[in-house]
Amino acid sequence: MDELEAIKVTFFQECEELLADLEGGLLAMQDGNDDGDTVNAVFRAVHSIKGGAGAFGLEPLVRFAHVFETLLDALRSNEIPGTPDLTALLLRASDVLADHVSAARGLGVVDMDVSAAMAAELKIATDPNAAPAAAAPVAEAPQYVDAAPIVIGADDGMDDDDLGFDFQPMTITLDAQAADAAVLDGDVWTVSIRPKSDLYRKANETALLLRELSRLGPIQATLDDSALPALEFIDPEAAYVTWSVRVETEQGEEAIREVFEFVDGDCDLEITRGEAPVADVLASLLDIAAPAPAPEAAPVAVEIPAEAPPVSAVGPAAEAAPLAAPMPVSAPAPAAPPVAANAPAPAAAKPAQIDVPGPGQSVIRVDPERIDRLIDLVGELVINQAMLAQRVGEYGIAPSSNLAMGLDELEQLTREIQDSVMAIRAQPVKSVFQRMPRLVREVANMTGKQARLVMDGENTEVDKTVIERLSDPITHMLRNAIDHGLESPEERKAAGKNPEGVVRLAALHRSGRIVIEVQDDGKGINRERVHSIAVKKGLISPDLTLTDEEIDNLIFLPGFSTADKISDVSGRGVGMDVVKRSVQALGGRISITSRPGLGSTFTLSLPLTLAVLDGMVVDVAGETLVIPLACIVESLRPKAEEIRPLGPVGSVLAVRDSFVPLIDVGLTLNYRDRSPPPTEGVVLLVEGEDGSRAALVADAIHGQRQVVIKSLEQNYQQVEGVAAATILGDGRVALILDVDAVINLRRRGPPPPSDPTLIAAE
Amino acid sequence: MTEPTITSSNETRELISFRVGEQEYCVDIMAVREIRGWSPATTLPQSPAYMRGVINLRGAVLPIMDLAARIGMPTTEPNVRSVFIVVQAGDRTVGLLVDAVSDILSITDDMCQPTPDIACENVRHFVRGIISIEGRMISEISLDRLLPEREALAA
Numbered sequence: 083m084d085e086l087e088a089i090k091v092t093f094f095q096e097c098e099e100l101l102a103d104l105e106g107g108l109l110a111m112q113d114g115n116d117d118g119d120t121v122n123a124v125f126r127a128v129h130s131i132k133g134g135a136g137a138f139g140l141e142p143l144v145r146f147a148h149v150f151e152t153l154l155d156a157l158r159s160n161e162i163p164g165t166p167d168l169t170a171l172l173l174r175a176s177d178v179l180a181d182h183v184s185a186a187r188g189l190g191v192v193d194m195d196v197s198a199a200m201a202a203e204l205k206i207a208t209d210p211n212a213a214p215a216a217a218a219p220v221a222e223a224p225q226y227v228d229a230a231p232i233v234i235g236a237d238d239g240m241d242d243d244d245l246g247f248d249f250q251p252m253t254i255t256l257d258a259q260a261a262d263a264a265v266l267d268g269d270v271w272t273v274s275i276r277p278k279s280d281l282y283r284k285a286n287e288t289a290l291l292l293r294e295l296s297r298l299g300p301i302q303a304t305l306d307d308s309a310l311p312a313l314e315f316i317d318p319e320a321a322y323v324t325w326s327v328r329v330e331t332e333q334g335e336e337a338i339r340e341v342f343e344f345v346d347g348d349c350d351l352e353i354t355r356g357e358a359p360v361a362d363v364l365a366s367l368l369d370i371a372a373p374a375p376a377p378e379a380a381p382v383a384v385e386i387p388a389e390a391p392p393v394s395a396v397g398p399a400a401e402a403a404p405l406a407a408p409m410p411v412s413a414p415a416p417a418a419p420p421v422a423a424n425a426p427a428p429a430a431a432k433p434a435q436i437d438v439p440g441p442g443q444s445v446i447r448v449d450p451e452r453i454d455r456l457i458d459l460v461g462e463l464v465i466n467q468a469m470l471a472q473r474v475g476e477y478g479i480a481p482s483s484n485l486a487m488g489l490d491e492l493e494q495l496t497r498e499i500q501d502s503v504m505a506i507r508a509q510p511v512k513s514v515f516q517r518m519p520r521l522v523r524e525v526a527n528m529t530g531k532q533a534r535l536v537m538d539g540e541n542t543e544v545d546k547t548v549i550e551r552l553s554d555p556i557t558h559m560l561r562n563a564i565d566h567g568l569e570s571p572e573e574r575k576a577a578g579k580n581p582e583g584v585v586r587l588a589a590l591h592r593s594g595r596i597v598i599e600v601q602d603d604g605k606g607i608n609r610e611r612v613h614s615i616a617v618k619k620g621l622i623s624p625d626l627t628l629t630d631e632e633i634d635n636l637i638f639l640p641g642f643s644t645a646d647k648i649s650d651v652s653g654r655g656v657g658m659d660v661v662k663r664s665v666q667a668l669g670g671r672i673s674i675t676s677r678p679g680l681g682s683t684f685t686l687s688l689p690l691t692l693a694v695l696d697g698m699v700v701d702v703a704g705e706t707l708v709i710p711l712a713c714i715v716e717s718l719r720p721k722a723e724e725i726r727p728l729g730p731v732g733s734v735l736a737v738r739d740s741f742v743p744l745i746d747v748g749l750t751l752n753y754r755d756r757s758p759p760p761t762e763g764v765v766l767l768v769e770g771e772d773g774s775r776a777a778l779v780a781d782a783i784h785g786q787r788q789v790v791i792k793s794l795e796q797n798y799q800q801v802e803g804v805a806a807a808t809i810l811g812d813g814r815v816a817l818i819l820d821v822d823a824v825i826n827l828r829r830r831g832p833p834p835p836s837d838p839t840l841i842a843a844e
Numbered sequence: 845m846t847e848p849t850i851t852s853s854n855e856t857r858e859l860i861s862f863r864v865g866e867q868e869y870c871v872d873i874m875a876v877r878e879i880r881g882w883s884p885a886t887t888l889p890q891s892p893a894y895m896r897g898v899i900n901l902r903g904a905v906l907p908i909m910d911l912a913a914r915i916g917m918p919t920t921e922p923n924v925r926s927v928f929i930v931v932q933a934g935d936r937t938v939g940l941l942v943d944a945v946s947d948i949l950s951i952t953d954d955m956c957q958p959t960p961d962i963a964c965e966n967v968r969h970f971v972r973g974i975i976s977i978e979g980r981m982i983s984e985i986s987l988d989r990l991l992p993e994r995e996a997l998a999a
């Protein structure tokens with residue numbers, strides 16, 4: 083069962099891609115690009131999901147996909163016109179389909195009422211004249227039975243390029259007796275399967291196919307091994323046998339074909355209504371009789387379109403000729419080729435239209451762990467190279483010497499390798515972005531707004547470690563933009579705007595970081611209200627004068643919420659401060675700009691990777707520490723008059739009219755018992771996640787460096803005040819400072835026995 | 845915490861013995877990854893006294909534990925003969941600072957005695973049993989109890 087599970091996992095992965103294609107195609111249609119290719123791609127996506135789901139017996143998913151597909155098929159064949167309303171319906175249907183897929187995967191449940199309602203809507207859209215309660219369009223098979231008991235594949239019908247199953251053949255009705263028999267035959271299909279060796283090579287298995295067939299109804303399988311050569315001539319990897327299966331099913335030809343969806347092209351397949359027609363037998367006989375094994379030739383001879391069983395199929399010959407008993411080769415052989423000649427074109431074209439995935443580039447799937455390992459190794463290479471360079475420097479070797487020049491080249495190569503390896507793990511932000519259109523639709527529905535999402539820069543690449551963490555902040559910002567940013571359609575009309583608001587989500591690279599922008603064209607931030615709420619909630623003091631920008635940034639304060647009524651979507655006051663904190667935890671920053679009446683823009687900037695970090699290397703009490711550059715506002719050498727003692731032991735630093743608590747890093751981390759005078763060291767002005775500032779005192783600054791982040795927890799545990807570790811050029815471990823933890827440690831501050839004073843400065 | 849309990853089978857096990865102060869201890873050879881000469885470690889703040897810090901072991905950050913201090917004896921002053929034994933303890937790799945490695949022993953389980961009751965709390969906690977061999981007394985360390993449980997520190 084494990085193997086099946088593994089295939090299932092692959093199926094769901096494909097489903098995700100297909101759902102993304104589906105949504106992408108529908109969005110393209112929404113933008114007015116509804117050419118045949120797009121519609122076909124959309125149809126293919128749904129069809130493939132349905133096909134795969136059928137193989138795994140995921141009934142609800144198959145049923146819904148089928149209804150969906152039927153509508154798309156009608157759209158594809160221009161039976162119904164494409165309208166914006168229809169596209170909107172299709173988009174909503176794609177959401178329900180996605181729910182079905184998740185549910186089938188065991189993630190969440192489908193609201194069956196919603197699904198049923200959607201299915202009903204789809205049916206009405208497919209056939210507006212049908213009563214809503216009309217049977218599902220699965221009823222193809224019965225229709226066949228009623229209308230066309232026996233079908234003649236007339237030659238003129240064969241050049242029809244539309245290869246749906248709804249051909250319009252000529253029909254003849256035989257006398258009453260024959261018709262009765264034919265009606266019975268309506269539910270009986272003969273499937274002839276001749277696997278090619280490729281089928282086995284691709285690890286398919288006929289037994290599984292037969293098992294799938296048996297799910298459609300009672301089957302009777304007959305093996306024809308007459309092509310099996312004598313043992314000494316056998317090619318162990320070749321395929322020699324043919325099955326003929328009699329299936330009794332009401333589900334029609336399509337259902338049977340779906341069973342073979344995954345082996346398409348790897349076996350010659352004939353599906354005929356009724357008992358085995360004589361042409362089949364003839365065709366197989368011809369093939370068997372051919373002296374040379376000519377597999378290339380076989381398909382031509384055997385692929386008789388299922389729609390076109392020759393009239394002779396109902397003749398007594400069929401009954402008299404069970405497949406297992408080969409007829410003499412002297413049978414009227416010429417009868418078969420003419421029939422077969424009609425067949426190849428349609429039979430070959432159909433699978434191409436439905437089953438071949440879109441023109442994919444050649445892509446390698448690699449276990450992410452291997453890439454992670456490679457990145458680790460390159461990290462070590464970078465460290466090692468830095469170490470060598472440092473050693474060579476220590477020996478005082480001239481920069482123009484061969485050795486030094488070789489080292490320079492090594493450094494460049496190392497950097498290139500690092501960049502290339504990081505590029506392997508980089509992924510376009512698309513994987514996160516493509517989940518957003520649905521979110522926007524849902525939030526807009528829930529809040530009664532009209533919103534259109536415009537996305538830009540989906541192909542911007544960023545390291546996998548960052549991608550995984552982008553989803554939450556973007557979700558939050560988009561919700562916020564629609565819920566708080568956009569006005570209701572009425573308000574927008576009153577303000578002379580398009581009732582449909584536009585939310586723009588963009589990603590771009592800027593100076594070695596990825597920038598995500600979420601922009602709305604709503605009303606902008608109501609600064610007066612923001613200010614008064616902040617005062618009312620005691621977040622700021624009433625007499626404080628703030629710049630516009632400062633007021634805008636108040637919305638990032640913990641416990642701030644401006645929504646008049648608490649909505650389902652946002653407005654619990656945990657929104658933006660949570661976003662800000664999670665962004666800062668990644669070494670990122672978030673800011674907002676707003677213009678009243680015109681809208682707001684959130685700008686989020688993140689490092690491109692969480693595997694390396696830009697840091698300032700400093701010396702503290704003989705230890706080397708790295709302080710993340712993202713936290714550092716500025717560094718300075720304090721003058722004696724800028725340092726003011728406050729309380730028994732604490733002191734603050736005067737920086738341009740404000741007072742910032744001085745924190746001796748060595749003391750806080752217990753590297754030393756008493757701090758040297760700050761004037762002898764260097765002060766790094768840092769900003770914590772909550773926006774509070776502190777002045778960290780270090781002994782000396784070594785410079786700015788990119789360091790590879792190493793986990794402390796892997797072999798030990800989290801250490802307070804330390805975010806992670808890294809390895810420096812000299813091969814020693816240096817700790818990366820957790821600035822917030824250091825500020826907090828100092829605030830709680832047990833080191834100097836009684837020291838409650840340091841909080842005062844803010 | 846599921847080390848095989850000491851049974852009286854005659855299976856041979858190999859142990860590496862080492863000196864800590866004037867006493868001899870040992871660990872199962874299967875847990876030992878490598879033995880390295882002493883190199884200075886980066887001090888970890890906010891850590892117990894027995895944590896000497898962390899070093900770079902081919903790109904991994906390896907915590908170094910002073911075994912003497914861990915079992916309650918005075919801290920070791922590292923000298924040129926000091927080594928650390930890199931051992932696998934559960935899912936973590938850790939270096940044990942000891943004074944010197946002395947021997948590889950082959951023992952059967954019947955040579956192993958339970959830890960005598962008189963021993964102090966620390967010893968009872970970290971010593972699985974005592975091996976008597978050629979008149980020497982060697983205590984076997986219970987590795988999975990050495991490292992503190994991972995604790996989620998409040999930030």
